[in-house]
Amino acid sequence: MATKQPAGAAPILVLHKVVEILDCFSVEEPEPTLQQLIQKTGLPSSTCQRLVQNMVREGFLDRDGDRYRIGIGLVRWATPGTVGLDVVRLVRPILQQLRDETGETACFYIRDGAFRTVVAVAETRHVVMRPFRVGQVMPIHAGAPGKIFLAYDPEAWEALRDAPLTKFAPATPDSLETLEAQAAVARDQGYYAAFGERHEDVGSISAPVFDHSGRLAGVLGLGFPTQRVGPDDVPRLGPVVAQAAAAASTALGQAP
Structure with a gap:
């Protein structure tokens, strides 16, 4: 037995x-x-x-x-402990409002080394879309959110200097000099738009979110297929994203 x-x-x-x-x-x-x-x-x-x-x-x-x-599931379970439930709770309604105003998927990212992670998302209601999911991890050198991290977070540069600048598409930046120029544009504008850097048919527009101490808390932005949103739409959507990011900063306690 x-x-x-x-x-x-x-x-x-x-x-x-x-x-x-x-x-x-x-x-x-x-x-x-x-x-x-x-x-x-x-x-x-x-x-x-x-x-x-x-x-x-x-x-x-x-x-x-x-x-x-x-896996996405494991990262999603870990997210509340990583960024704090309050941050996600405060930012989520602003993402939903930005999604409703623009019609495109709105995301909030935090940085971990040379990577950025989606910690909150309000998905577009369009049938044609590019999926953005909570827990999705992407490199900071490709896409608009990464330019915001590089523009406002000095530690992002330290992480990036030892990371490979993988070429995902023809438009992917592959030198620190190019990234420095893009980060300068992001600082001047208060937002940044990128097209085809991670996938040729995906674009993004992002802006910084600051906490009560004035430090960068994360990056808020839109993600969309380039067949629906192109460079001509940036003058219209860029300020809208920046305004939403400013509202998120206020929600996190940044002084006026």
């Missing part, structure tokens, strides 16, 4: 193995392969593969070809 395991013993062992797998992910190596996970954890191949498959199914990991990254 088989001996029954003590209650809770197996789940604790499984959780330890899950933690070992999650510890393999870092900003420096965000997308390891299954073989790399097996090598780093030292787990048997079959065990590691089974756990990884289950973690994908439950949203702990996402799979892209033969590579894995931290």
Whole structure:
């Protein structure tokens, strides 16, 4: 007759193995392969593969070809503890108002090293759209939100100097000199618009949000398909985004 395991013993062992797998992910190596996970954890191949498959199914990991990254579900669960429930709660209605006013998806980003993460979103109601999800992680050198981080957060430059400037599309900036010029434009305008830097058919317009101490708290902006919004729309939408960001700054306690 088989001996029954003590209650809770197996789940604790499984959780330890899950933690070992999650510890393999870092900003420096965000997308390891299954073989790399097996090598780093030292787990048997079959065990590691089974756990990884289950973690994908439950949203702990996402799979892209033969590579894995931290899943949207896991980042979403961690978001309240990362940025604070109050920030998301205060910014969300402003995002919804910006979405209703412009018709486009409105997002709020925070920075982690050389990456930016969506922590709140109000999705467009248009049928044609580019998905932006809470927990979505993107590099700061591509897209309008990153130019705002570089314009107002000196630590963003320190993180970027050691990061690869991956070329996602023909318009992706691939030099620090280009990024410095773009950040200067963002400071002068109080907002920034970018087209086709991360995906050729996606554009964004962003502006800074400051907290009660005057420090950059995050970046608020619009994301949209370029077939609906183009450079000619920036003079109209840029000030609207900047005004929404100013309202978010006020909500976070920035003095007038």
